[in-house]
Amino acid sequence: MTTPDSDSLLAEQLLRLTRRVHRIQKRHIEECGLGVTPAQSRLLRTLAHYGSPPRMADLAERLEVVPRAITTLVDGLEAGGKVRRAPDPSNRRVIRIELTEEGRQALGRLRGARRSAAEEILAALSDEQRRALGGLLDTLMDGDAPTPTERGRGAGAG
Template identity: 45%
Template sequence: MGEKELAELLHLVSRRLRHGYVRRLVPLGLNPGQARALRALADAEGPLRMVRLADELRIVPRSLTPVVDAIEEAGLVRREVDPANRRSTLLVITPEGRVLSERARDARRQAGEELFAVLPEDQREQLRGLLSLVDAQFR
């Protein structure tokens, strides 16, 4: 059968990581897109405009609307009118949103720890370094 290509292996490992992450997000009532939006809002220095959050997430603004609707309905963010531009909406993360963002971050970390537990720490560090090098060329 032969060895798998590097790209195929990376894709398979990435899918396993995502499945482990999703499994841990379900009890939190979040999907990965909602968790990413919360993380971006939690990491921001203040409220973000919808357009800015869409840019941060590398998605088009209309794709963000259902995500924001769901997390707003759950009480994790609130929309406010931007005082600097009355036509713009600011997204403000709530204290509950901050707590859930941290729990989602922990879920991602746990999924990674479970997936990479087969590797000793020095190999995990080596893999982190190699993947960082590859990622850096696209920034």
């Protein structure tokens, strides 16, 4: 059984790990020389998952940020030639965001940078530890873990 102190320690460890992951990813992104921030990298990856160019509001919703943040990211990426704004063919008042060829090439280099960062972060773990960590992270991200109340009364009790 966990205690509030052990839960606090776990939360602190997760926060420290998150900061470390961000720091390492940022360094690897900077080393690929694209002049892209981690937030812009995330926007490019998100754009690549759409079948057709999304609206900025769609991107804001998907990335869980305010629309103004998307405008700033798109401005920077557009200035760098990685995306372009295009009017929607069915409603010219709607602006869609498209990846350019340069943006697609940048994505390839960014994938390599992310892969290198992951290798650096996970280097200390064995294959078995990596599988265990993957399972634990899936559980945390899916939200399937029992709440403290559910743990206290046992699984399946209700």
